Amino acid sequence: MFSIDKVKKVFFKFLRYAAVIFIAVLIVIPFLWMIFSSFKTDSEILTQPFRLPATLNFENYYRAFTTLDMPLFFKNTFIIAVVALFFGIILTFMSSFALSMIKFKFSRGLYFFFIAGLAIPIFILLFPVFFISTKLRIINTYISLILPYIAISIPFNTLLFTGFLREFPQDIINAAIIDGCSLFTICTRIVLPIIKPVTITIFIFNLLYIWNEFPLAVTLIGKRDLFTIALSAALFKGRWDIDFSGIMAAGSIIIIPQLIVLALLQRYVIEGMTAGAIKG
Numbered sequence: 001m002f003s004i005d006k007v008k009k010v011f012f013k014f015l016r017y018a019a020v021i022f023i024a025v026l027i028v029i030p031f032l033w034m035i036f037s038s039f040k041t042d043s044e045i046l047t048q049p050f051r052l053p054a055t056l057n058f059e060n061y062y063r064a065f066t067t068l069d070m071p072l073f074f075k076n077t078f079i080i081a082v083v084a085l086f087f088g089i090i091l092t093f094m095s096s097f098a099l100s101m102i103k104f105k106f107s108r109g110l111y112f113f114f115i116a117g118l119a120i121p122i123f124i125l126l127f128p129v130f131f132i133s134t135k136l137r138i139i140n141t142y143i144s145l146i147l148p149y150i151a152i153s154i155p156f157n158t159l160l161f162t163g164f165l166r167e168f169p170q171d172i173i174n175a176a177i178i179d180g181c182s183l184f185t186i187c188t189r190i191v192l193p194i195i196k197p198v199t200i201t202i203f204i205f206n207l208l209y210i211w212n213e214f215p216l217a218v219t220l221i222g223k224r225d226l227f228t229i230a231l232s233a234a235l236f237k238g239r240w241d242i243d244f245s246g247i248m249a250a251g252s253i254i255i256i257p258q259l260i261v262l263a264l265l266q267r268y269v270i271e272g273m274t275a276g277a278i279k280g
Helices: 004-037 042-047 059-068 070-101 107-119 122-136 142-165 170-178 183-194 196-212 215-220 244-279
Strands: none
Touching (some): 122 215, 142 196
16 A cells, blocks of 8 residues: 555655756757757758758868867867966965955955855956956957956855865864964865865866856957857858858867766766755
């Protein structure tokens, strides 16, 4: 005999799984549609958008690599991402450590000031950032994107770092201080190894943001030699026509490296987000 409680439990479990499957399908379908469309011609995309490609034609991918100079765009994105991630993570870790471990006047207000950036849409910042970059004469340089990317990473990084560091075992730090460890040693050899999942999570989310960021890149970069990978697909849109098959191929090239990174580091993402949720 099935009890009412057991039936309810099975029913709600079924609803949870159904919701997860439904959300997964909503996410996967657009990606698969883009991949399949990258093997079609423009006429097939426009007349038969939901049919499978007749043949696996790699001409669109060849055209994307030869027309867009993908190696150059990947190099530009890599340089900007490495510098922005390095300084962004180092600066926010140090500030979050101070906000979490050191009690001083206005520390709580400073924390809310840092995370307030999460509520500001990027489009509101375009004109001020463009104006400042123009005055500093750094338009069409790597630094014009690196500085805004570092600033934009502060709210999210601070939220995750402080959420974990506030519950960091104080006894470990006290023992290190008694043993004569310097502040640099405590941060690099004790704290950072323990919060590695959170740090890797922050690294991945920041990397994906920089990889896909378009509004600031298209506003601050006008030279094709400095284009990032996110700007590459836009080059298939002309003044009078749009190369849909080229856009699909370029979009696939852009998104596949991100999927590889997530597949390799998803364990750290889950651990980092779980730790942040529990500790925060």
